[in-house]
Amino acid sequence: MREHKGIKLALIFTMYGYIILFLLVPLLFIFTKALEQGVAVYLAAILDEEARSAIRLTLLVTAITVPLNTLFGISAAWAITKFDFKGKQLLLSLIELPFAVSPVIAGLMFILFFSPSGVLGTVITDFGLRIIFSVPGIVLATMFVTLPFVARELIPVMEAQGRAEEEAAISLGANGFQMFKRVTLPAIKWGLLYGVILCSARAVGEFGAVSIVSGRIRGMTNTMPLHIEILYNEYQFAAAFAVASLMSLLAVITLFIKVWIEHRTHTSTR
Amino acid sequence: MTIEIQNISKKYGNFQALHDINLHIPSGELVALLGPSGSGKTTLLRMIAGLESVEDGIILVDNENVASLHINQRDVGFVFQHYALFKHLTVFDNIAFGLQVRPKHKRPSAQTIAAKVDELLALVKLEGFAKRYPAQLSGGQRQRVALARALAVEPKILLLDEPFGALDAKVRKELRRWLRKLHNDIHVTTLFVTHDQEEALDVADRIVIMNKGKVEQVGAPAEVYESPVSPFVYDFLGNVNLFRGRVIDGQFSFSNQAETTNEAVGYVRPHHIKIEREKTSDAVISATITFIHTIGPIWHIEMRRDDDTYIEVELNKEEFLLLNLQVGENVYVSPKEMKVFIPEDFSI
Amino acid sequence: MKKNILPGFGITMGITTLYVSLFVLVPISLLLIKTASLSLDEFITIVTNERVMHAYKVSLTTAFIAAFLNAIFGLLLAWVLVRYRFPGRRIIDGLIDLPFALPTAVAGMTLAALYGPEGWFGQFFQKLGIPIAYTSSGIVIALMFIGLPFVVRMVQPVLENLPKETEEAATSLGASRFQTFHKVIFPEIVPALLAGFSLALARGLGEYGSVVFIAGNMPMKTEVAPLLIMSKLEQFDYAGATAIGVVMLLLSFTFLIIINILQKWHRKHELR
Numbered sequence: 001m002r003e004h005k006g007i008k009l010a011l012i013f014t015m016y017g018y019i020i021l022f023l024l025v026p027l028l029f030i031f032t033k034a035l036e037q038g039v040a041v042y043l044a045a046i047l048d049e050e051a052r053s054a055i056r057l058t059l060l061v062t063a064i065t066v067p068l069n070t071l072f073g074i075s076a077a078w079a080i081t082k083f084d085f086k087g088k089q090l091l092l093s094l095i096e097l098p099f100a101v102s103p104v105i106a107g108l109m110f111i112l113f114f115s116p117s118g119v120l121g122t123v124i125t126d127f128g129l130r131i132i133f134s135v136p137g138i139v140l141a142t143m144f145v146t147l148p149f150v151a152r153e154l155i156p157v158m159e160a161q162g163r164a165e166e167e168a169a170i171s172l173g174a175n176g177f178q179m180f181k182r183v184t185l186p187a188i189k190w191g192l193l194y195g196v197i198l199c200s201a202r203a204v205g206e207f208g209a210v211s212i213v214s215g216r217i218r219g220m221t222n223t224m225p226l227h228i229e230i231l232y233n234e235y236q237f238a239a240a241f242a243v244a245s246l247m248s249l250l251a252v253i254t255l256f257i258k259v260w261i262e263h264r265t266h267t268s269t270r
Numbered sequence: 271m272t273i274e275i276q277n278i279s280k281k282y283g284n285f286q287a288l289h290d291i292n293l294h295i296p297s298g299e300l301v302a303l304l305g306p307s308g309s310g311k312t313t314l315l316r317m318i319a320g321l322e323s324v325e326d327g328i329i330l331v332d333n334e335n336v337a338s339l340h341i342n343q344r345d346v347g348f349v350f351q352h353y354a355l356f357k358h359l360t361v362f363d364n365i366a367f368g369l370q371v372r373p374k375h376k377r378p379s380a381q382t383i384a385a386k387v388d389e390l391l392a393l394v395k396l397e398g399f400a401k402r403y404p405a406q407l408s409g410g411q412r413q414r415v416a417l418a419r420a421l422a423v424e425p426k427i428l429l430l431d432e433p434f435g436a437l438d439a440k441v442r443k444e445l446r447r448w449l450r451k452l453h454n455d456i457h458v459t460t461l462f463v464t465h466d467q468e469e470a471l472d473v474a475d476r477i478v479i480m481n482k483g484k485v486e487q488v489g490a491p492a493e494v495y496e497s498p499v500s501p502f503v504y505d506f507l508g509n510v511n512l513f514r515g516r517v518i519d520g521q522f523s524f525s526n527q528a529e530t531t532n533e534a535v536g537y538v539r540p541h542h543i544k545i546e547r548e549k550t551s552d553a554v555i556s557a558t559i560t561f562i563h564t565i566g567p568i569w570h571i572e573m574r575r576d577d578d579t580y581i582e583v584e585l586n587k588e589e590f591l592l593l594n595l596q597v598g599e600n601v602y603v604s605p606k607e608m609k610v611f612i613p614e615d616f617s618i
Numbered sequence: 619m620k621k622n623i624l625p626g627f628g629i630t631m632g633i634t635t636l637y638v639s640l641f642v643l644v645p646i647s648l649l650l651i652k653t654a655s656l657s658l659d660e661f662i663t664i665v666t667n668e669r670v671m672h673a674y675k676v677s678l679t680t681a682f683i684a685a686f687l688n689a690i691f692g693l694l695l696a697w698v699l700v701r702y703r704f705p706g707r708r709i710i711d712g713l714i715d716l717p718f719a720l721p722t723a724v725a726g727m728t729l730a731a732l733y734g735p736e737g738w739f740g741q742f743f744q745k746l747g748i749p750i751a752y753t754s755s756g757i758v759i760a761l762m763f764i765g766l767p768f769v770v771r772m773v774q775p776v777l778e779n780l781p782k783e784t785e786e787a788a789t790s791l792g793a794s795r796f797q798t799f800h801k802v803i804f805p806e807i808v809p810a811l812l813a814g815f816s817l818a819l820a821r822g823l824g825e826y827g828s829v830v831f832i833a834g835n836m837p838m839k840t841e842v843a844p845l846l847i848m849s850k851l852e853q854f855d856y857a858g859a860t861a862i863g864v865v866m867l868l869l870s871f872t873f874l875i876i877i878n879i880l881q882k883w884h885r886k887h888e889l890r
Binding site: 164165169170171183 | 320342352354359367419
Binding site: 011082 | 622623625626629631643645652697698702712714720721723727729732762763817821826827844859860863866
């Protein structure tokens with residue numbers, strides 16, 4: 001028995017309304033705003049020296065953070081799902097912890113460590129290093145915030161996979177590397193890809209934590225989200241939305257890849 | 271290749287999975303490890319394979335102690351309970367896997383591998399399935415691919431964990447017969463785990479019956495079925511009726527009351543019971559027929575004793591027609607064959 | 619520990635513990651140690667300052683309202699996506715994750731412009747005399763946006779895996795559609811709903827990027843706790859920032875633990 005047709009229609013229309021007003025309109029708004037003053041202004045905003053430096057820095061931070069977090073994610077998922085050990089639940093909670101910590105607090109923690117008056121402050125200045133208000137600080141903060149993403153996607157996939165296929169590979173004489181490459185990786189590739197994409201999206205877009213540790217030095221430690229904030233505060237709305245539209249495009253691509261992956265895994269399990 | 275298991279014990283935390291197991295498996299035999307779940311049979315199989323570590327005791331395969339060897343040095347073929355086929359690889363690549371992962375200097379050429387896989391596909395009757403994926407196969411076909419994959423590396427011994435557990439009854443029977451035939455052809459020492467007594471009796475040269483981490487009995491199917499050494503084995507291999515009684519001067523006599531002295535239990539198979547209308551001696555038991563049904567040539571008669579325990583009897587068609595029994599009738603039964611166990615010696 | 623023949627436990631466990639220690643355990647412990655360097659009086663003075671108290675209040679109420687609304691709409695969205703077939707279903711299902719994929723600063727800026735006095739939605743509300751941007755309603759809107767996927771993504775799989783038979787059984791026993799939902803379906807999804815709610819709440823409490831643009835950030839009115847931490851830091855008042863941060867952290871953890879206990883209790887209750 002299905003519910004009354006009227007209720008069904010009402011629910012569907014409420015959903016349409018909600019999605020359109022809450023998600024679709026804001027998304028379209030970004031692109032409209034970005035192109036409001038014409039393509040020339042749009043291109044100028046993107047090709048501006050400071051914008052380009054912000055894009056470069058964001059890409060650099062992402063290129064460092066994502067591979068490291070991916071390595072971590074695979075390691076953590078492997079240890080947690082294929083072995084039994086004490087304190088597994090605790091480890092899982094610790095991995096999820098960055099989700100429950102405000103990005104602002106994440107940034108604060110690294111300030112407490114590395115600022116000149118911080119715990120490691122004197123050591124760092126003695127060596128002539130700069131971490132806070134510099135690229136390493138931004139990388140550290142981003143790593144903290146994006147730490148759980150890959151592990152979180154992989155753990156359920158590997159858990160569902162079980163151990164038998166890997167045991168079979170070993171029993172047939174494969175070494176650890178062959179087992180991983182030929183058996184584990186093909187089984188987890190979609191989950192891994194999705195985790196990497198989510199991790200990248202967050203790394204590109206992280207604002208609060210980065211905002212604290214970067215010091216917002218224009219042309220030096222400004223990432224894309226920090227750059228649009230500055231533009232916005234200077235009432236350069238078209239330019240702010242132009243840079244924002246680049247990141248939104250990335251977000252839309254992320255969603256497309258996600259839908260595509262889900263479609264693939266769905267059809268391949270059938 | 272013989273398998274010799276000496277003083278093997280295994281503990282998981284406080285749980286003693288195996289107690290001091292000793293077992294000899296002659297070369298070329300097909301042996302069933304039979305027991306209920308939790309009896310330790312799968313643990314023992316996995317220890318022989320090297321999937322579980324050996325802390326106490328030794329395992330000799332072909333007179334070589336393998337206990338400390340890693341699984342990939344033991345030359346065992348292992349067939350997993352749910353096959354553990356590589357889902358993303360074709361049947362061909364699944365079977366070829368063990369050859370393809372060999373170090374370069376030991377790896378056969380691509381043509382040799384292909385020829386070997388073709389040969390195995392023919393052996394397991396799956397010619398023409400090489401390009402399929404596991405998801406496109408039936409349960410029985412997957413099981414045969416798993417077997418071919420394990421055989422590809424030419425193992426010294428073949429180990430199968432509940433090989434037919436996940437299949438439906440009809441396929442299971444077919445595959446059983448097929449495994450028997452395959453074993454006759456290749457003659458690799460084979461050990462399989464099962465909880466299904468019929469399967470073990472049907473296929474194996476020799477059955478190892480396990481319970482609570484111990485070996486209860488080892489023997490040929492007829493031997494373990496006809497002369498079980500313990501109540502557990504009696505109970506586990508087929509239906510059985512229990513008669514309480516006591517032993518006096520080496521003689522068993524029935525008694526409805528629980529006895530304080532010389533208590534004993536008689537075990538009688540349903541087809542070892544004689545039914546009579548007249549009371550011919552004191553050594554018979556009175557019972558009322560409550561239910562009669564037939565499956566093919568066997569007639570099952572259920573009856574209730576005066577103390578409200580039930581007796582199950584099996585008769586063949588001639589026996590049944592001769593007696594012409596009716597529900598509600600009072601009859602006298604006596605065991606044609608019985609095995610008596612003293613409870614203190616055994617516990618089920 | 620059960621021995622296992624699969625390789626790589628040592629190295630993966632090593633990497634994992636090292637990484638978690640360096641990036642999670644040590645920094646958080648440091649935060650707590652740093653707080654301990656304050657005397658209790660100092661700590662209490664900082665965290666009970668009127669402006670700080672007000673910031674907690676704003677953060678808590680807005681996060682709570684937003685999480686609550688998200689629970690309702692999230693359940694609705696999950697239900698419609700799982701149970702009905704309609705045009706654009708796949709696209710909408712993908713779009714749900716937009717708030718996860720879109721940088722929070724972009725979301726905040728966009729919502730501020732949309733709901734601002736001259737924005738597409740803002741002018742409409744302005745005419746009704748309900749300003750959204752630069753009020754706590756604006757904060758709720760921003761938190762609803764970024765928290766939208768949590769409840770949907772927690773409830774969706776549970777609804778999908780709900781066996782059809784139990785519903786059919788309920789219907790066959792004469793339950794109305796509403797009774798079936800209320801007595802059979804809803805209890806099944808409560809744990810997931812709570813989990814989604816708590817995630818949205820924790821995220822809302824700590825949210826910074828999307829909120830700063832739309833909140834107006836007026837002290838005693840629309841200043842949220844993360845923003846207060848930020849402004850303390852800008853004045854190099856690390857001790858003050860840390861004290862407020864620790865209170866926030868403890869608040870989030872407490873909520874997560876409470877919800878966890880509720881979920882466990884609920885599961886036990888169900889099993890009986």
